[in-house]
Amino acid sequence: MSGHNHGACDSHTDGVFGKRTELIFSVLSGVFLLIGFLLQQFSELKFLFVLIPFLLSYFLGGYYTAKEAIHEISKARFEIDFLMLVAAIGAAFLDKWAEGGLLLFLFSLGHALEHLAMDKAQKSIEALTNLAPKQALKKIDGQFQEVDLNDLEVGDILRVRPNSTVPADSILIHGRTTINQASITGESIPVDKLAIEGQDIDIYAIDSIPDKYRAFAGTINGDATIELKVIRKAEDSTLSRLIEMVQQAQDKKSPTQLLTDKFEKFYVPAVLILILILNFAFIVLDEPWSASFYRSMAALVAASPCALAISTPSAVLSGIARAARGGVLFKGGKPLEDLGTLTTLAFDKTGTLTEGNPKLTDVVLLNNTSEEQLLSEVVALESSSNHPLAKAIVRDGEMKLPQNYELPQLSTSEAIQGKGITGDINGKSISIGNLELFQDGESPDNEIAHQISRLEQAGKTTMLVKSGTQFVGILGLMDVPRKSAKPTLMRLKQLGIKEMLMLTGDNQFVADAVANDIGITEAYGSLLPEEKVSKIREFSSVNKKVAMIGDGVNDAPAMANSTVGIAMGAAGSDVALETADIALMADKLEVLPFAIGLSRKAHTIVKQNLWISLGVVALLLPATIFGWANIGIAVVFHEGSTLVVVLNALRLLAYKSP
Known part of the structure; x- marks a missing residue:
């Protein structure tokens, strides 16, 4: 035998x-x-x-x-x-x-x-193979036709419909969109993508192409139809390599x-x-x-x-x-035997302990505006936008408004890529966006700038609201902890895990806030990928065995240096999946106690x-x-x-x- x-x-x-x-x-x-x-x-x-x-x-x-x-x-x-x-x-x-x-x-x-x-x-x-998209819309003789994913070659032109999965690593050549690439980069907020128009880009020098033009296989397109040029064949995608x-x-x-x-x-x-x-x-x-x-x-x-x-x-x-x-995917007998012997776990924050999706966490009122008035105008304007931040504001803003509340009438609206949105409500102009949106007009005073800075230091994405000639409010959005994070960490403690650490690139304020909320033993913020590696080596020298749990490219070096590297989600970054010894396939943190x-x-x-x-x-x-x-x-x-x-x-x- x-x-x-x-x-x-x-x-x-x-x-x-x-x-x-x-x-x-x-x-x-x-x-x-x-x-x-x-x-x-x-x-x-x-x-x-x-x-x-x-x-x-x-x-x-x-x-x-x-x-x-x-x-x-x-x-x-x-x-x-x-x-x-x-x-x-x-x-x-x-x-x-x-x-x-x-x-x-x-x-x-x-x-x-x-x-x-x-x-x-x-x-x-x-x-697992059933999770991969089987076909793509490829341009053939001026028409887009469905072809088998395996027939795609570098240089092919594809069309990706709204809310569809990007079939292969590509660059945008037509259209603008936001792409949810949390599965690849670990970024909690979907990223604005632009088309490369009239620029001479070498599609074979992949690493030299700026991220704002790139779309990764396995990421989710937003609400716009886009055209892409393939820079990597489909067989090099995350899922095929996973199998x-x-x-x-x-x-x-x-x-x-x-x-x-x-x-x-x-x-x-x-x-x-x-x-x-x-x-x-x-x-x-x-x-x-x-x-x-x-x-x-x-x-x-x-x-x-x-x-x-x-x-x-x-x-x-x-x-x-x-x-x-x-x-749970165990890559062989060694991680299967090793995982059960560990007492120290190190976690990445974004997309691992947190949801990776923005939530409306702060509503700061300015110039004697009521919350009801501010939110009603904000929700009315943002309802016309498909941007993920706008959707978060509409979803959470409506929950704060009284039931059956009638929103004011929006007559026009215009999205300004990378800055925000403007529109007219009952003959009054409304603008919502970052500070760049208000550069041409009257700038906010020092008190407002200080409040924005305070929110940003706490790791929030901020948006300033101007109604008519007055600044009426500041909105703060943040990636909040997963609902499963706190009970999962408690369960791990019961299983005998003595130390649970957080390693994150976010600032220390955010790290501490999340750590205190969910029960992390110790949080380390503002870490670059190489600093995460140093921390893992430091823990290893004391505790001998430590697991690193993460989902992004920046977690891969730390995973490689840990006793056991655990990647969150099968659609996680290619590098993280290559480096990890264990993958939590469904991106569910709660399966970690099961794996241990x-x-x-x-x-x-x-x-x-x-x-x-x-x-x-x-x-x-x-x-x-x-x-x-x-x-x-x-x-x-x-x-x-x-x-x-x-x-x-x-x-x-x-x-x-x-």
Whole structure:
């Protein structure tokens, strides 16, 4: 039951009965074994007729084992599949067909169960491909036609409709829009994008293109129809790379698995030498060679570390499969084992602990204006805009106004890109925007400028409101903590996480405000990406193990330097996903306690499996050498222990967050 049996994994994928061929072969092997045993015990038939079901049992139970053994021998490796075949052939040589058949049946059943766990993991991952847009609107001979995403080439012109996903990394060539790119950059407020008009831009020098012209694959277009030029093929998108990463995860072994693999390398040849020596026991003992040979075959079964070889990979695969079903991607056995041992977590703020969406948090009244009057005019004007900040003001402003309140009549409105919006309400001009909007007219006085500065220092996005000739109010918008943040952090504390730290590029005021609200142990603000790395290294030197949880490009270096890097959201930045060891697929912070709990459970099951497998070998080997146990007993205990560790590992598939 080799932990590195990729040959078997490949060979079992398709067969006479499709993907379940290996399991069906194994069950049929058991059926023919039972028929042969019953005929041998209770019928008067000639042995030739009894032999037929045994031969069928041998063929069906040994088919994939032989395939794997041949694959390994061709690479000059003698592994457990080979030992099992030798033992089964040896049993047949001694006319112990039932015992040999039982060995191959139980061995193949264990193999099949291992592969079922692998398939479950694969299916969970294949479901991800459904998240990617399948088609794009490409310009062909002046007309936009739907084409398959994989047919896109660098330089193709695409049209993206309002509120649609951008299909590939591109630059804007026509139209203006705001794009929600929180999934890529971690910015909490959607970004204004402009078309490159009449500029000579090298689309192959991607990094030199200013961000204001770029649209990333997987980001969400605002309410405008835009045209884009592709700068990266669709197959380089986040999702396709994500699926590729999971397939690679199956090859990344856990520390325990690497240890057992190393042990097997020396153990298997040692077993073969022992079996050879036992064959000559008849020289020393008063017994025929057939008795020595039988003892050596029984010892071979007892000493084969099937349960040991499968104990870790079966637990790792079951853990990865269960995690994928729960919306968590573990990239291999190492992060699965490591996560459960951590007591320190470091979080990025924007989009990780906060929603990544603006909320209207402050309404400052100026020049004796009432809140009702200010908000009614603001909501009336902003209702005509599709800008994300305008939508936030309308949504939150309406909630502050009395129910069934009638908004004043808006006659005209004009959006000024990057500055704000102006309009006329009941013959009076209204303007809402940043300080740049009011540069040409009368500037706000020092008191107003001071209030704006105070809000901005607290991490707020500010908008000044002018009604007629007077400044009547200041609006403050901020990215607020996720609703799930506080209960999740409390849950993590209950799980035994001692320190929860926040590392953010936002100023210290914002960091402290969010930290106090949700229960972060310590907050560090105004950090550049390299300063986040320094902090992680600092924690690591004290606590040895620390996980970094983030979602943006600026979190990737810190993730790479942590014990375990955790990326928020499958649509997170490409760099963060590449660097992270674990991805929270649905961008849900609340699945973090589940991931930690699952990791701890997997770690426990791996340890249990190692004790079971080594314990059985330690008991059985002396018992067979000294003749206290025959092949039948050795097979039942040995293969029984293999099934026990597989079934124990499969318990992870039913894991529920405590």
